[in-house]
Amino acid sequence: MTRHIGRLAGVFACALLFPGTAQAHLVSTRFGDFYDGMLHPVTSLEHIVPWLALGLLMAARPQAGRWALLAFPAGLAIGVTLDAAMPALPGFGTANLVSILVLGGLVALDLPLSAAAFAVIACALGISHGYVNGTAMAATTNPVLFAPGVVMAGYLMILLTAAAGAFVTRRWSAARIALRALGSWIFAIGVMMLGTALA
Amino acid sequence: MRRGAALLALLWMALLAIAGAAYAHETPIAVLRIKQETAGRYYAQWIFQSDKGLPAPTAVFPPHCTYEAPLLDCGSRGLVGMLSVEQLDQRYSGVVIQFTRAGEKTQAYTLTPGSPSVAFGPGGGSSLAALADLMRAYILIGFEHILLGVDHLLFVLGLIWLVRSRWMLLKTITAFTIAHSFTLAAATLGWVGVPERAVNAAIALSIVFVGAEIIKLQRGQIGLTVRHPWVVAFAFGLLHGFGFSNALTKLGLPQDSIVLALLSFNIGVEIGQIAFVAVVLAVQWGHRTMMVHFDRRLDPVPAYAIGGIAMFWFLGRMSMMFTS
Amino acid sequence: MSRHSPTLFAATLALVAFAADTAFAHTETGVAGGLVSGFSHPLFGPDHLVAMVAVGLWGAQLGNPAIWVLPIAFPAVMAVGGILGVMGVALPLTEIVIAASAIVLGLMVAFSIRPPLAIAGVIVAAFAVFHGNAHGLELPEAANPLAYGVGFVTATGLLHLCGIVIGLLIKLPAGAHLVRACGLLIAAVGCYFLAASAGLTA
Numbered sequence: 001m002t003r004h005i006g007r008l009a010g011v012f013a014c015a016l017l018f019p020g021t022a023q024a025h026l027v028s029t030r031f032g033d034f035y036d037g038m039l040h041p042v043t044s045l046e047h048i049v050p051w052l053a054l055g056l057l058m059a060a061r062p063q064a065g066r067w068a069l070l071a072f073p074a075g076l077a078i079g080v081t082l083d084a085a086m087p088a089l090p091g092f093g094t095a096n097l098v099s100i101l102v103l104g105g106l107v108a109l110d111l112p113l114s115a116a117a118f119a120v121i122a123c124a125l126g127i128s129h130g131y132v133n134g135t136a137m138a139a140t141t142n143p144v145l146f147a148p149g150v151v152m153a154g155y156l157m158i159l160l161t162a163a164a165g166a167f168v169t170r171r172w173s174a175a176r177i178a179l180r181a182l183g184s185w186i187f188a189i190g191v192m193m194l195g196t197a198l199a
Numbered sequence: 200m201r202r203g204a205a206l207l208a209l210l211w212m213a214l215l216a217i218a219g220a221a222y223a224h225e226t227p228i229a230v231l232r233i234k235q236e237t238a239g240r241y242y243a244q245w246i247f248q249s250d251k252g253l254p255a256p257t258a259v260f261p262p263h264c265t266y267e268a269p270l271l272d273c274g275s276r277g278l279v280g281m282l283s284v285e286q287l288d289q290r291y292s293g294v295v296i297q298f299t300r301a302g303e304k305t306q307a308y309t310l311t312p313g314s315p316s317v318a319f320g321p322g323g324g325s326s327l328a329a330l331a332d333l334m335r336a337y338i339l340i341g342f343e344h345i346l347l348g349v350d351h352l353l354f355v356l357g358l359i360w361l362v363r364s365r366w367m368l369l370k371t372i373t374a375f376t377i378a379h380s381f382t383l384a385a386a387t388l389g390w391v392g393v394p395e396r397a398v399n400a401a402i403a404l405s406i407v408f409v410g411a412e413i414i415k416l417q418r419g420q421i422g423l424t425v426r427h428p429w430v431v432a433f434a435f436g437l438l439h440g441f442g443f444s445n446a447l448t449k450l451g452l453p454q455d456s457i458v459l460a461l462l463s464f465n466i467g468v469e470i471g472q473i474a475f476v477a478v479v480l481a482v483q484w485g486h487r488t489m490m491v492h493f494d495r496r497l498d499p500v501p502a503y504a505i506g507g508i509a510m511f512w513f514l515g516r517m518s519m520m521f522t523s
Numbered sequence: 524m525s526r527h528s529p530t531l532f533a534a535t536l537a538l539v540a541f542a543a544d545t546a547f548a549h550t551e552t553g554v555a556g557g558l559v560s561g562f563s564h565p566l567f568g569p570d571h572l573v574a575m576v577a578v579g580l581w582g583a584q585l586g587n588p589a590i591w592v593l594p595i596a597f598p599a600v601m602a603v604g605g606i607l608g609v610m611g612v613a614l615p616l617t618e619i620v621i622a623a624s625a626i627v628l629g630l631m632v633a634f635s636i637r638p639p640l641a642i643a644g645v646i647v648a649a650f651a652v653f654h655g656n657a658h659g660l661e662l663p664e665a666a667n668p669l670a671y672g673v674g675f676v677t678a679t680g681l682l683h684l685c686g687i688v689i690g691l692l693i694k695l696p697a698g699a700h701l702v703r704a705c706g707l708l709i710a711a712v713g714c715y716f717l718a719a720s721a722g723l724t725a
Contacts, residue, residue, distance in 0.1 A: 032347060045669045058489070066489045108595055156482070163485035177591040178684075184598040185680055189672040191602035192659055195609035196668050 033142045037080075037149020040136050042157070046096060047129055051154060053103035053186045054125060055161025056179055057118075060107065062166045064115040068122035072158055073151045075126020080147040082127065083134025095128040097197055101190025107183025110176075126154065229256055229294050233271065233278070235301040241271040241278055246297075256294055257285040261319075279332050281450075283316030306454060318460065320453030333456060334463040341467020344446050345475070350402050350512065351439055352475055353505055357409030359479050360502075361416060362428050372476060374429035378436025379443060380465050386444035387452065387461050396520040398441040403513035405435040410506025417498055443468060557667035561674025564658065570622050570716040571654060573709040575679055577628035578647055579686015580702055580709075584632060584693060589640055593647055594683050598676070600648045601655035608659020617653050618720040624650035625713030632706025635699075 041047040054072065058065030082089075103125070106113070113121075133150045137143060168175040233243040243266065245255040260266050261280030264273040271278070284294050294310040296317060308317040320333055345351055358375065362368045385391050408431075412424040424431045443464075452460050485491075564571075582593040607614065614620075627646060630636075638646075658675055665671035689705060692698030 035346065045667075045673055049669070049673065062489050066491055069489070069491060105599075108599065156478070159485040159489065160481055163488035166488050177595070180591070181594040181598070181680065181683070184595045185676045188598035188602035188605060188655070189669070189676055192605040192609050192662055192672055193669055195606040195659070196663050199610050199663065 033145035034149040034152075036141065037133070037146035037151075038153045039149075041129070041133055041150060041153050047133070048157075049186060049189065050096065050099045050103050050125065050129070051157045052161050053100065053107055053183065054122060055158045056107045056165050056183060056186075057103060057113070057121075058158065058162035059165025059169060060110055060176070060179060061113060061118075062162070064113055064118050065162060067115045067119045068162075069155065069159060071119040071122035072126045073155045075123040075128075076130035076133070076151045076154045077126075077147055078123075079127040079130020079132075080134040080137075080143060080150055081130075083131045084137070084143040084147075087135065089131070092128050092131045094194075094197060096132055097190065097194045099125050099128060099190075101187055101194060104183050104186030104188070104190050108180050108187055109183075110180050122158075129154070229291055230297065231256075231258060231284075231294060232297045232299075234299045235278075237301075239273050239275055239277050241273065242269055243271040244269040256291055259283045259285060276332065278319050280336060281316050281318050284310050285315075308454070316450060318450070318453045320456035320460065330456070330459065333453065333460060337460045337463035338467035338470070340447075340450060341464040341469075342471045343467075344443065344464075345468045345471030348442075348446075350406060350509070351442070351472075353509065354402075354406050354409060354435065354439065355472060355475060356479065357406060357413060357505055358424075358428060358432055359476065360413055361409065361424050363425070367428060371428040371432045372472070375432040375436040375439070376469060376472070378433045379440035379468075382437045382440030383443045383447070383465060383468075384440075384461060386441050387447055388457070393441045393444075395445045396516060398438065398445065400513055400516035400520060401438050402435075402442050403509050403516055405438055406509035407506050407513060408435075410502050410509060413502035413505070414499060417502070557665045557670025558674040560665060561671035561676075562678045564661065564671075564675050564678070568657075569712060570618075570625050571657070572682060573712045574621060574625040574628055574650060574654070575682035576686040576689070577625065577632055577706065577709045578650070579683040579688075580632045580690045580705060581628060581643070581647075581686075582683075583687050583690020584635060584702060585637055585640075585643060589643055590687065590690075592640065592644070594680075594687070596644065597647060597651050597683070598679075600651040601658075604652035604655030604657075605659035605662070608656045609662050611660075612656075613660060614653055614656045617657050619717065620653045621650065621657065622713050622716035622720055624653070626710045626717065627713075629706045629708070629710030629713055633703050633710060634706075635703060 041051070054068060058068050103121075106121075130147075130150060134143070134147075137146055165175075165179055169179060230246050231243065232246045233241050235241050243258070243260075258266070260271060260282055261273070261278070263276055263280070264271055264278065266272075273279075278298075282296070284291075296308040296310065298306050298308065298319070310317060318333075318336070355372070355375070358371055359368065362371050382391075386393060409424065412422045412431075415422045416425055447461070447464050578593055578597060582590045585593075604614065624646075628650065631638075631643075631646070662668050662671055690702055693702050
């Protein structure tokens, strides 16, 4: 049992301190399916990058962007549930790569998105990513615990990213440019990842 | 205020009125003897089974050990860590482990379905690495315990909610920490004995109390907790410490380095608690920065939820106390 | 109010955190390797490195709007070269063009030349396409392409930032000279690499 805890703690430390050090790891937890669900998306760049991008997008327009705080977790919940009901649907992996490109591009363009646009984007992103996180469930995993874990991780990540972004842009106007540049970089990553996947 | 006092009284009554009731019944026991041969190598064998018809229980040794009956090889670290016995409640009511280190007296450990594992410390000639192993193991156990201990987290959540300033929050959380560390140590070291089920029920009631205080605050009544949150945190902290102790003793403690294990467990609990508080505060800050507001009519919902869940636990734990 | 809402949320957390003991596995190979190799790639190619800093310096020198248009547009343009790279299309003369771009950008900074934004954009874009192509070619070979991408993007972005921060020194009296000296240095490094790629050095 200590073995499992040790392994989990290692993963935890990696995830918190420096996601990069988690090389070839096996996320095996004794903390139950809730924490498994919470940990899964934050140990994978495939989810971290677009979620950060969503947070940055919200940071640029806090008034409208906060609707994503409702829509994104709802989408994640739908996505994980969808996976539990209908596993192995194709196309979600590619959709997630496209999401990196689209969100990065939106951050770079700094368009004045409406609340409705935020809700739609966040919900679609949530469904797609929730579905892929759902595929990490083993046969013994309880989706009733795993799904809220994923939802919680998503909510925390976009809320804190958005709040941090909004905070610095309010303080320093130059941060807004840095934010857009970051979006542009994320867009570039998305384009190349999509190219890699399709090539 | 009056209702709060009533609740408090009820809580302490629940604690004091019920003495631990021991009950016994006949079921088979088995004895496992572990003798040290050389450094890191042991001879481990089941030497007694009260009912010969049953297969011997399965012992699970620490992961760095390899067991090929009857030889147990634990390498340079030695037999340090958790030993547990599987299916204890299904076949055996108890297992006795006789552990003899080279040149030392035999120590006996009793495992029961309630505490199916025992932790071995590094023993007399303990190396620093073995002590580090032990500390790491117990810090992680403490961390795990608080993260899975929904009742403790719910109570801390209620406190954060009631406390109105950062300074007060610091005082309150510190008071809670000191109090539960104190009773955790006292109960684990055997200075005081408290019936487990009564403690669990009382912990549930402490959360109901916090829920009620939140509702009162929303109605503009300044309750005991709002005025002196750290007093309440300290009082209930004593209670939660007993809860931690129950979990820890159930897990098993190395008799030869009990203080270190206790300290490590406590550190793990505090790390988990600080992490939880940090997340809640970060979320509060995030909501402020993102200007997230909820309809005022929704305000009482979380408080009623906390109170409702806790009351549900309380009733469940009370019924457990009387039915078995 | 805002301070109450986390409670709703944490109550949910609490509700669902009941222990369930199943373990599950999730494998991720080479994230660290990808990040490190991606991060170090732009740093260990000195021609890339100086050209990248030059973009930031020049942006700062040109002032508004170039100071923000260049860092934002650069990655998007770079992606064009990148996607060609990941598709396996290698642009010709990559090393020579990158070295040449370091010379051009360095000289622009050294002589504090201020062309219209469009022309500045084209010069930087040409460099960006070739730069992206060089990285894109390596991306699919990385143990974890996404980690590699994140790593090199972080490094490149930080280099821009370095350039911009150094560039901000022009507001100081001696700073303008310092920035121009940096430009000269960059052009010199570019010359060296141009010579190297043409086979003129040992």
